[in-house]
Amino acid sequence: MEKTVAIELRGITKTFGDVVANKNVDLDVYRGEILSILGENGSGKTTLMNMIAGIYFPDEGHIYINGEEVVIKSPKDAFAHRIGMIHQHFKLVDTFSAADNIILGEKCPKFDLKAERAKLVEAHKAENEAYENYDEAEHPGPLAYMKKPKFHSEKETKRRLALMPLTGIWKKIKFNWLAKKRADVVQDIANRFGFKIDLKKKIYDMSVSEKQTVEIIKVLYRGADILILDEPTAVLTPQEIEKLFDVLRNMKAAGKSIIIITHKLNEVMEISDRVAVLRKGEHIATVNTADTNEQQLTEMMVGKKVSLNIDRTEPHDVKNRLVVSGLSAVDPDGVKVLDNVSFEARSGEILGIAGIAGSGQRQLLEAIAGLYKVKEGSITYFDPSKDDAPVDLRSKTPVQIRDLGVRLSFVPEDRLGMGLVGNMDLIDNMMLRSYRKGFMFLDRKSPKKLAETIVEELEVVTPSTHTAVRKLSGGNVQKVLVGREIAASPSVLMAAYPVRGLDINSSYTIYNLLNDQKEKGVAVIFVGEDLDVLIELCDRILVICAGRVTGVVDGRRAIKEQIGLLMTKTSHDVDENQISIDDLHTESENDTANSEGGDAQ
Amino acid sequence: MRSVTGKPSKFDAFVDKLKKESPIHISKRVDMPAWKQWLIRLAAIVVALFICAIITVSEGGDFGGFFVQLGNANFMQLRNFIVLLQETAILLLIALAITPAFKMKFWNIGAEGQVLMGGLMCATCMFYLGGKMSNSALIVVMLIASIAGGAIWAVIPALFKAKWNTNETLFTLMLNYIAMGLISFVLTIWVRSGSGVLGVLRYGQFPRIGNQPYVLNIIIVAIITVLIWIYLRFSKHGYELSVVGESINTAKYIGISVPKVIIRTMLLSGALCGIAGWLLVGGTSYSITTNTAGGRGFTAILISWLGHFEPISMVVFSLIAAFLSKGASQVALTYHLSGSFPEIITSIFFFAIIACEFFNNYKVKFNFAHFKKSKEQGGEATTAVISDSEREDGEKGIEDTAEEHIEQPTSEGAALEGKDLEGEVTE
């Protein structure tokens, strides 16, 4: 079969500050195919697609659509090239109805005066001919005159031609008018594609999956030829996924190009024709789905095993320090983000948490730190200074936790938005943890000392300790944050993606710091995305997927592919490999299946 | 690795891209040295003065005379100078009052009303308690009442903001007018004649120092300025409110109770406005009208915001504002211009300063110029492009202090080393 290229990317590079999100990516998408973009988090999938959708502008490289080079500077340009993207974070106006969101920003079809005039002249000519050839005898009956063609005099034609611009204006006004039945038009399209949704509903009354559906209908309505979906199935039920896939297959049959960003291997296998694998911003390979298997894809996605040479000592004096059991939580939209999570973090050990980003890691750590509301379950801390007496941490505020004498340090994922204040200097950022000491006034002396120590010991590159931290590079920001958290001499240290965006040297500094803490008997919880690092660094690795624990593996014996599979499949797949994806989703919707997460341990 | 010399096509592509991109590119600026910022502001002030001088000339004034009058009005006599300082002091105090709230990103535009409520409470004490106690005791009572008045007026919107996130901008704005209405109401009770004009209240006037009025006001504001500077910079409260202003998430992360900080800060803000009311009624006019605050509540917002919430900068700005306002009155008097001339001058001054902030915060790149330059000295322009990407690598690679931020040819080697290292490890 002859395949035509719909979109070509050549040498696309994009950097954010000092993080290279995409490096020299070449990619082709054909017409009438479904291409999956597969990659771990941080591999640059979304960034790459955002450049096609006009959200970002590439630093280097070219984009060709249907063989012609194009410049996509804004979403508007993307529309013009019939590219539509469904973002992971919905771009919807909450206070509007779904239908209004769908028609938002739609442009009036251009009124071509010349063509319309020509059309009118043609039509009149044709009718006049019909009039002349009309034979009344052929059409008997009393109502025949109604069918009789009309004659258009030259004067009439001229008048109509002169009034033509008014027709254009009238069409514009008519288009601009929001008729009451505007929702019906959109609803028809939705129904045609088989979506069961009431588009008159306001977005704020909708569930997440409904919002997702609205997004999809929006792009369909806009008539995109190239459709990009950023993890579209994450919030859909199995039935909805099936329907979505049907829609996508229909569109493919209609010659459209569909790009799906995903990390669910089974879906990749099910829906796509080809798979492009990205790793660390680079395009690894594009393969035909038929010629590959999940094993091979996983390997490409996570990369070959590399030796990192991180010193890993045998843990000693291991005791339970933090025990989490049956923890569940929901986000403001009512979606379960943590589902019956149970594990224990032990002193003198590094517990790794592996999983696709957004599987509940953030919520888990924040729940422990007292920042996220817990629905069910318990968090118990065993205080080493009080003979391991248990302390209940559930539903406590950070201040309460600290007042209980719990030495819990937390390096959050969002360094400058949560862990540090970007506009403040190093000293003031040190103070975030210590400022409460003393009466009324701040003590800047000890924070200054601490800042100087951290700068010296962790080799933070900064003009001075009075520099605002946002001016530092990513690695140095992270050293400041980790340094501060460690300075509190914690007994539990939680670090979320502490090496994200860091270069290799800074990363090693962080690994060493974590190892030192482990040596000191601290229970370290390390949320990471690089499986090589997790395997080299951690004593045990907890794998979570969609808010559930899918397994705990020994860091010394773990195999990358094994973790990769645990990350992308839910507990059922691990236990009984035959169950198909549909069942899985039904189960995850179902509360009775909750215990499965625990069983997997 | 990223060698460009061998690939002229890359340079062409670069030029190509520039052509296609929008002609003006605006990006956020992070590091502007303070002296440069002040230089830009100074330029803005000069431009504003120039515009004002031209207006004067167009209205029949004299270009040089405009500047002479400005100076004369403020420095001719000691009294003029004290009046200038007094005006500066009041503006500064109100700006200081707003600052903690603004730093917390609580857009309190109700200073006008808070000042008026402070003044009203002060006048109430003078009206009812005057003559019933010693003057010094009365002044203290006035102070307490004023602080209470201002603080209550400020904490009402804060409570609603903390509890229900009620829009504070519009709320405080409305409270301004309610405060004015309350004053009109009280005046109708106090002034039986119905004229609505309250005469000078005899009791509770501030003592003169060195036979000059207002000196006490100036001293009090000077002290408060230092105190607020200390509060914002060295106190825990000041620290907490700036964390809340910078990032609610960080505040929660370290366990700050955001509603508590909002309410506490607004109490302080209102109390300071109350003191301003106390100074205006007890130490300046000895009477009260709906115009006692005279729009200073709004001008102070501009001063606080333009001073980047730094008390020192705010001193400078309020001094300039007061200077211009006073000087312009003199200009208007000399050349028989409208009485509103000072306000015109000050608003032009503020427009100029607001506009110049753009150049302090954003970098504007004109692609046309860029394009031209790179064509003339192609080699150099391309190096600039490379060194950009190098800087990232450099920061990633070796912790070699000096070379990181300064684009020097030597850093290229370091960067490449860093790159190679990374490459080896990943592959």
Place this chain on the structure above:
Amino acid sequence: MFWTFLSRSIRFSTIFLYGSTGEIITEKSGHLNLGVPGVMCIGAVGGCLGINAYLKTLGSAADMSAFGVVIIGILCALLAGALAGLLFSFFTVTLRCNQNVTGLTLTTFGAAFMKFMLGDLENSSSVVNLGTASRAFTQSMLPSEPSNWFEQLFLSYGVLVYLAIAIAIAAAIILKRTRTGLNLRAVGENPATADAAGISVGKYRYLSTILGCAIAALGGLFYIMDSLGGALEFTVDAYGWMAVALVIFSIWKPNWAILGSILFGALYIAPNYLLNLSFSEKEIIKLLPYIVTVLVLIITSIFGKRSVQPPAALGTTYFREER
């Protein structure tokens, strides 16, 4: 008596209605323009100077054509307001300045500008001219004094009153029932979404602010030429703040603003009609509009249905790269 009161309220409400309709259109785009009082002043300046210049070219005010005076007054006020709106949007959209600060400066400037520009006219023959010209504005379609309540209530006003109501109704319809309105609301609610949908946030903000300011400017013209009958008084800005309050009161809906402004107008002139009130009671009544506004603000924030909230992006500057 009651009908006279009501009709006076409606007439007086026009000044608020212009201001709040303009401000609603502006705020719907996410711009909080606190410069509206100043813009109304600038509108008054534009209108008065335009009319004055027109009458001067005629030589004698008696030669004026009523239609010409009205048209020139309206056009000049619109132009002056549009320029003020352009200034505001240039600062807030292009230069990305803080909206509150820019707006407050614009108000200070506008109020002073009015005194500065019109102060010269105050003691000259121009006042007589404006007084004459104002007859063109106050002229109702009735040949004589209104004789019954219907005429009093519906037919006794000058052209600007009808224009205000027409603009408010048109604005309500455009905001609610056209794509232009839909897009505008999207810009005010969620600029990033609007941008992603291909709507130019900057363009909408510029145009809505310029249009809003032009409409608000007519309020200043109305005040001088209709309410005051051509007399010069420099208190327009106070009414401007009332118009800002009215925006909240009418929960960002121009059709509600019509009713709201009549209520505000009634409360404002009520003291003059309630004869046996003391001065102090009158002052309390004058406070009611503001107190009611605060209550509306509080109630909508506590029990707030989503549809009565301020535009979500009100007061924020949009910069795509910060998304």
